[in-house]
Amino acid sequence: MVVLGIETSCDDTSLALFSSERGIIADLTANQLIHEKYGGVVPEIASRAHIRNLLPVFSRLMAESGITEREIEGIGVSNGPGLIGSLLVGVSFAKALAFALDRPLVGVHHIEAHILANELGGESLETPAIVLVVSGGHTSLYRVETVGRYELVGNTRDDAAGEAFDKISKLLDLGFPGGPAVEKAASSGNPHAVEFPRAMLKQNNFDLSFSGLKTAVRLYVESLPALTPQVVSDVAASAQEAIVDVLVQKTIACAVHHRVSHVYLAGGVAANGELRGRLSAESEKLDITYHAPLLRYCTDNGAMVACAAARHLDMGRDDGLDLDVFARRPVTSWV
Amino acid sequence: MPESRPETTIITTNSESETERLGVSLGCRIDKGLCISLVGALGSGKSVLVRGICKGLGVEEDVLSPTFILYEEYVGRVPVIHLDLYRLDHERDIEELGVWDRLGDGSVVLVEWGDRSVHLFGVSDIVINLEIIGDTERRIAVRSSSDCAGVLEGL
Numbered sequence: 001m002v003v004l005g006i007e008t009s010c011d012d013t014s015l016a017l018f019s020s021e022r023g024i025i026a027d028l029t030a031n032q033l034i035h036e037k038y039g040g041v042v043p044e045i046a047s048r049a050h051i052r053n054l055l056p057v058f059s060r061l062m063a064e065s066g067i068t069e070r071e072i073e074g075i076g077v078s079n080g081p082g083l084i085g086s087l088l089v090g091v092s093f094a095k096a097l098a099f100a101l102d103r104p105l106v107g108v109h110h111i112e113a114h115i116l117a118n119e120l121g122g123e124s125l126e127t128p129a130i131v132l133v134v135s136g137g138h139t140s141l142y143r144v145e146t147v148g149r150y151e152l153v154g155n156t157r158d159d160a161a162g163e164a165f166d167k168i169s170k171l172l173d174l175g176f177p178g179g180p181a182v183e184k185a186a187s188s189g190n191p192h193a194v195e196f197p198r199a200m201l202k203q204n205n206f207d208l209s210f211s212g213l214k215t216a217v218r219l220y221v222e223s224l225p226a227l228t229p230q231v232v233s234d235v236a237a238s239a240q241e242a243i244v245d246v247l248v249q250k251t252i253a254c255a256v257h258h259r260v261s262h263v264y265l266a267g268g269v270a271a272n273g274e275l276r277g278r279l280s281a282e283s284e285k286l287d288i289t290y291h292a293p294l295l296r297y298c299t300d301n302g303a304m305v306a307c308a309a310a311r312h313l314d315m316g317r318d319d320g321l322d323l324d325v326f327a328r329r330p331v332t333s334w335v
Numbered sequence: 336m337p338e339s340r341p342e343t344t345i346i347t348t349n350s351e352s353e354t355e356r357l358g359v360s361l362g363c364r365i366d367k368g369l370c371i372s373l374v375g376a377l378g379s380g381k382s383v384l385v386r387g388i389c390k391g392l393g394v395e396e397d398v399l400s401p402t403f404i405l406y407e408e409y410v411g412r413v414p415v416i417h418l419d420l421y422r423l424d425h426e427r428d429i430e431e432l433g434v435w436d437r438l439g440d441g442s443v444v445l446v447e448w449g450d451r452s453v454h455l456f457g458v459s460d461i462v463i464n465l466e467i468i469g470d471t472e473r474r475i476a477v478r479s480s481s482d483c484a485g486v487l488e489g490l
Contacts (some may be wrong), residue, residue, distance in 0.1 A: 045428075083404060088338055133411030137403030159400045167377060211400070212351070219470060327404050 001313060003259025004073045004097070008090030009082025009110045010136070011046050012299065015055035015061050017072070018306035020314070021308035023122065026065035026277040027303045041314070047085035054093050057256075061159055069101060075176035076309020079107035080326035084133050086308035087325040095321050104258065104318035108308045110300075111331045112150070114266040116311070126262045126289065127188050130255040132247060132279075134259060136162035136177070138152050139247075140330070141206050145265075147311060148335030154206025154254060161243055162269045168217050169238050182236045183272055189230070189237030194220055197241040206254045213242055240274055250277045264291045271298035342484040344477045347468070353415075354380045354473055355387040356489075361477070362391015364486045368413060368441040372449025374457050375465030381447045381462060384463065389415055401447075406432045411444055420448040429455065444473050461486065 002025070012234040030053040062069060077094035080087055091107070110155050117133050119214035130153070131142045139161045141154035159167070162179055169178030174185055176268050199209040217239050224231060250268035263283055269275065274294050283290035297304055312334070349356040361384075371388070373381040386398045392411035401407040401419045408453055409415040416437050429452050437444055440459060449456050456462070460483045466474040479487050 081404065084406075089447070155397070156399060157397065158386075160403060163400060163402050171377070211378075211382060218378045219467070328407065 001073045001077055001310055002071055003114075003306045003310045003313060004072050005108075005302040005304070005309055006075070006077040006090045006094050007081055007110075007113070007300050007305045008050045008054070008086050008179060009078045010086060010300055011049070012301070013050050013090075014300060014302040015054075015057050016302035016306045017065050017067065017188060018303060020310050024120065024303050024306075025067065026060045026061050027301065028057050029301060037194065038180075046083060049091055050086055050089040054089065058093075061306075072103060074103055074309065074313040075101075075105045076108045076305050076307050076312070077105070077323075078113060079323055081110055081328045082325075082326055087305065088329070091323060091325055095323065099191065099321060100335075104313055105320065105323060106309050106312040106317050107323045108305050108312070109331050110328075111140070111142075111266075111316060113304040113308040114293075115142065115144065115150075115264065115331075116147070116308040117266060117297040117301070118264050118291055119126045119307055120297045120303055121294050123291075124265070125173050126291070128258070128260045129262035129264055130251060130260050131266055132251045132257060132270075133263040133266045134161045134247060134269040134275075136166065136269075138267060139175035139208055139210070139269075141251065143254075143258055143260070146335065147194070149333045150331040151333075152175075152330045153258070154208065154250060157200070157207050157209045158211035159209075159214065161208075161247060162267075163212055164214055164239075164243060165269065167214045170237060171214075171218055171221055172227070174232070175238065177268075179269055179272060182240055183274065185233050185236035186240045186274070187233075187237075189233030189235070191237040193234035194238040196220075196238055198242055198246050201246060201249060204258075206250055208246060208250055210243065210246075213239065240272075244272070244275050244278050247275060248282050251279060252282050252286065252288070255283075261287065262291065264290050265272055266293060266298075268299045270278045271295050312328065337466070341478050341480055342487055343424055343479075344490050345489045346475045346477070346490070348380075348473050348475060350471050351375065351380065351383050354383045355390075358384040358387020358389075359391040359487070360387075360490060362388035362411075364488075364490070365392060365413075365443055368439065368443055368453065369460040369483060370438055370444040370446065371461040371463065372446045372459040373463045373465065374448070374450045379465040379467050380475075381465055384465065384475070385417060385445050385447065388445060389417070389442075406434070411443075413441055416442050416444045418444065418446045420446065420451040423448075424453060426452060426454060429441060
């Protein structure tokens with residue numbers, strides 16, 4: 001089955017064509033670099049940019065794929081969680097196309113799509129597994145019994161890890177998005193230069209918290225006479241170390257508690273090299289198999305949406321033209 | 336006619352949980368829709384206070400940072416709208432969120448970084464200023480318009 005995937009939940013306009021038999025046929029993303037200026041995603045600007053980007057991206061995708069619109073057999077679109085205005089642009093486009101081509105349309109939960117991005121490398125998800133979903137808007141641990149059965153077993157109490165990266169980046173004047181900026185600065189810093197707090201590690205649950213870290217970094221930065229490049233690198237490295245420490249320890253403890261032998265990363269922060277390296281190493285020590293999406297499929301992308309949609313369409317699902325959007329909701333099971 | 340003047344209460348909290356408790360007790364006193372602006376630097380405890388206020392208002396769900404999605408609605412004794420203007424610079428962006436429709440409809444609207452919107456700030460019934468005065472100490476000034484002064488009584 002050839003499926004078109006549409007992703008507009010935040011600032012990237014991303015489309016892909018995916019075939020259940022052949023894998024990714026083509027994928028294309030338009031990034032909205034304009035947000036760099038604002039240090040974050042501005043909804044008004046994001047929605048308008050999606051409107052401007054969608055049709056040109058779709059035309060180019062079809063041209064590059066070498067297939068015709070009539071060959072699209074189903075359409076999947078992220079309908080939440082995310083920015084409502086941005087989601088509406090993608091969903092409206094998806095509905096128009098589904099109506100014009102007379103094809104089934106399914107709404108895909110953005111987080112389920114991130115989880116299934118792990119299959120874009122060609123291997124099926126190995127379950128039961130614990131998945132750490134970590135991005136600008138989410139930091140959650142899911143137990144995945146099998147594809148389609150999800151249980152939220154841990155969640156951030158306040159800020160998402162990606163949000164902590166963004167805010168710390170802003171405090172250090174490193175730019176947006178914060179994840180890659182902090183990681184780059186950290187590469188020449190000492191991760192043990194400053195002992196930042198690791199929240200919730202002593203708690204007997206799998207919830208996380210990153211709000212206190214942001215405050216600690218702020219207080220530390222303000223106590224310094226000057227921010228030299230070396231100090232910035234050291235603070236970036238130490239803050240990244242604190243974030244990665246908490247994410248890795250919670251994920252591993254969760255995997256052990258749930259007696260699973262597979263852990264997966266998902267979401268934009270899954271592109272962080274330190275997180276990938278550390279989770280991989282710690283998993284290996286306990287004979288747990290570590291998996292992560294290909295780097296290009298960590299950030300928001302249409303390919304993961306198409307891949308997840310194919311699963312739903314295979315079951316004969318069609319949400320039709322009544323499909324709605326939502327801002328926040330955990331992934332729900334469907335099998 | 337009595338002069339209508341704002342009332343201010345200043346409270347110092349010594350820990351995150353004290354700040355949250357202050358929020359709970361504030362939330363418990365609110366019995367009608369109103370708009371509260373929270374102003375203070377990154378890490379001053381705005382989100383913690385909001386979490387407390389939401390608990391006091393009977394919200395059972397976890398209240399998370401809305402920085403990413405900007406706007407969150409919870410169900411308490413009254414509808415609770417949680418806004419975070421951290422990313423926003425323009426009134427137009429705020430208008431797009433549809434906040435104006437929720438002022439005066441019986442909802443409690445909580446606005447973090449409230450000073451970033453001249454309009455929202457101007458119509459706020461309560462303005463809370465949070466100041467970092469030590470690692471965990473915060474000076475919290477709660478100013479209310481005269482018709483909400485009862486909310487602050489004995490806080």
